[in-house]
Amino acid sequence: MIPAAPTRPVAGRPVADLRLHCMDCGTAVAGDTAVGVCPACGGLLDVTLDLPDRIDPAAIGQGLPAAIARSGVWRYRDLLPALPDAAIVSRQEGNTPLYWDDRLSAYAGLTGAFGVKHEGHNPTASFKDRGMTVGVSHARATGASIVACASTGNTSASLASYAAAAGIPALVIIPEGKISGGKLAQTIAYGAKVVQVEGDFDLALTLLRELTTKHDVYLCNSVNPFRLEGQKTIVFELMEQLGWRVPDVIALPGGNLGNTGAFGKALGELLRVGLIDRLPQLAIIQAVGASPFAAYHAGGWTAYAPMAAETIATAIKIGDPASTPRARRSVELTRGLVTTVTDDEIMDAKAAIDRTGIGCEPASAASLAGTRRLVAEGHITADATVVGILTGHVLKDADAVVAYHLGDLDGAARPGSNRPVRIAADLAALERVVDDALHG
Numbered sequence: 001m002i003p004a005a006p007t008r009p010v011a012g013r014p015v016a017d018l019r020l021h022c023m024d025c026g027t028a029v030a031g032d033t034a035v036g037v038c039p040a041c042g043g044l045l046d047v048t049l050d051l052p053d054r055i056d057p058a059a060i061g062q063g064l065p066a067a068i069a070r071s072g073v074w075r076y077r078d079l080l081p082a083l084p085d086a087a088i089v090s091r092q093e094g095n096t097p098l099y100w101d102d103r104l105s106a107y108a109g110l111t112g113a114f115g116v117k118h119e120g121h122n123p124t125a126s127f128k129d130r131g132m133t134v135g136v137s138h139a140r141a142t143g144a145s146i147v148a149c150a151s152t153g154n155t156s157a158s159l160a161s162y163a164a165a166a167g168i169p170a171l172v173i174i175p176e177g178k179i180s181g182g183k184l185a186q187t188i189a190y191g192a193k194v195v196q197v198e199g200d201f202d203l204a205l206t207l208l209r210e211l212t213t214k215h216d217v218y219l220c221n222s223v224n225p226f227r228l229e230g231q232k233t234i235v236f237e238l239m240e241q242l243g244w245r246v247p248d249v250i251a252l253p254g255g256n257l258g259n260t261g262a263f264g265k266a267l268g269e270l271l272r273v274g275l276i277d278r279l280p281q282l283a284i285i286q287a288v289g290a291s292p293f294a295a296y297h298a299g300g301w302t303a304y305a306p307m308a309a310e311t312i313a314t315a316i317k318i319g320d321p322a323s324t325p326r327a328r329r330s331v332e333l334t335r336g337l338v339t340t341v342t343d344d345e346i347m348d349a350k351a352a353i354d355r356t357g358i359g360c361e362p363a364s365a366a367s368l369a370g371t372r373r374l375v376a377e378g379h380i381t382a383d384a385t386v387v388g389i390l391t392g393h394v395l396k397d398a399d400a401v402v403a404y405h406l407g408d409l410d411g412a413a414r415p416g417s418n419r420p421v422r423i424a425a426d427l428a429a430l431e432r433v434v435d436d437a438l439h440g
């Protein structure tokens, strides 16, 4: 028997003072149970934070319990929802590297610098862990008996891992046959109950929403405002790594636009507490085949229309981004840029990133491909300092990588493709291959 959905107020829960408010109508919402969208108007919710007037950079991460201080998310606790220590489920997420590589600057057309913040170095290999540590901690604080999401990729693996760490059962709903092999393997391995629904993603999510309104099932989907609080720490950690010196541009892939929304909120908060003194421009890069936000922006925010999404970059293959209003707010705040790139541009940029030894999932490479386009078009000056966000690991969508290098995508070899060769078990043949590798 599944417990019924709790009704507010929930006595005795340690999160009675957590508050949220609607972005659109301002309605205040209590944060002591699983929350979705505004009960009054259906708008997106923001967690309400009582920020201090000033945060001393030297004080960040100080005075925290060791297990929390080691997390690249929870060390920024003064800028996050006030969840009790005992509820926090951490796997030392975050703490991701910031790489600089002159080859990537050159690829982007920059005489300045191009760095990449690699979120694929999180425990389950994507940025989703930053949001999930906050989402699952909130679930635990509210006494949730089971957590759930609908996902075909990084989210499912992340939820499964954090639920396992918390000892809470997890339910992952996927449309039939629409999940990447690696992500399915992770999700099953971490012990989540995986349910394949006959139908598409929207149908799977609708079914899950129906379940969560009737029963005490904590929905950890992408509009969950607590997850977005965790995703802010990509920006916090990046700025700390830069010594709080603001780059000219932060370029990131735009799919469901949760990061875009979170980044703008993060930057506004850093400015408010005096940790930075100006805002960088955000540059949001969408795939041509999944670009409703770019069209919305290009039309001066006058008309928004969802589209049927198609791109090789599965993590941004989204035709109706859930966080569109949040993302618009972020672009407006930072006088940001929005552009699109083709699948070929994405895969060529990915090959360039991979070839440096860094490596990333296809969607991540949109950050470099888009920077290159924006520099070429004069929207980013050549001497700018740009940081691109890599959202996931090179092992995501491995089939696309192999197809690219084998020339199976469109039958033609792409620049930088690296096709394995086959030889007889013969020393002379092997010597010829080594000679080619050295001189060819």
Ligand SMILES: [Zn+2]
Residues within 6 Å of the ligand: 022, 023, 024, 025, 026, 027, 038, 039, 040, 041, 042, 043
């Ligand atoms: Zn509202």
